[in-house]
């Protein structure tokens with residue numbers, strides 16, 4: 001779909017310090033970043049305000065998580081309102097590390113997505129199967145289930161980007177082939193068309209994530225149902241600029 005703006009997110013995870021962040025902001029400022037690509041960096045909570053204040057205007061800022069309440073007795077958590085207060089407009093939710101290490105369920109993630117959207121944030125919602133699930137032939141079942149959990153709690157998908165990230169490809173150097181990724185993206189779009197709506201299926205952007213690099217991004221980005229990337233390790237390096245420019 002030519003109508004879907006290419007969107008590349010960088011997920012810094014729990015990496016970086018002020019010196020490293022200044023270096024990252026340096027290569028983002030130098031770019032040049034394709035103006036046809038939306039660029040979002042996912043920043044550790046403690047550095048969000050710093051990055052929001054120092055990032056170039058063509059780079060948006062995302063939190064890597066937030067809770068499903070406005071405020072209160074939720075020690076260690078941050079709210080969508082706090083993010084909006086410092087000018088942060090995006091949040092990554094449901095990353096596989098949140099699911100696997102921190103035990104977040106499909107339902108909790110869906111509740112967080114709904115609450116973030118209701119409070120004016122845009123959301124990168126992550127889904128994806130594990131290696132065991134893929135080898136058991138359950139890839140589609142899993143990504144459909146994870147998507148349906150969100151669909152059960154939201155009506156408007158305008159401010160949602162889906163990140164399809166096969167867990168076996170995250171941080172492993174084992175990228176899905178462009179064909180493997182395209183197959184899942186296409187199947188997911190068909191599912192969304194049937195279970196949510198044809199309009200949402202046509203308009204929602206689906207990123208691929210999992211060991212995306214400057215070397216593999218062009219072939220992945222050439223696939224019709226791949227509308228961008230969510231990038232972990234390579235988002236800390238200057239090659240992130242080449243990934244942003246994959247469609248150039």
Ligand code: PEP
Pocket residue numbers: 011013165169170171172173209210211212230231232233234
């Ligand atoms: C991620 O953290 O979302 C990710 C895809 O990581 P990596 O690019 O390092 O595999």
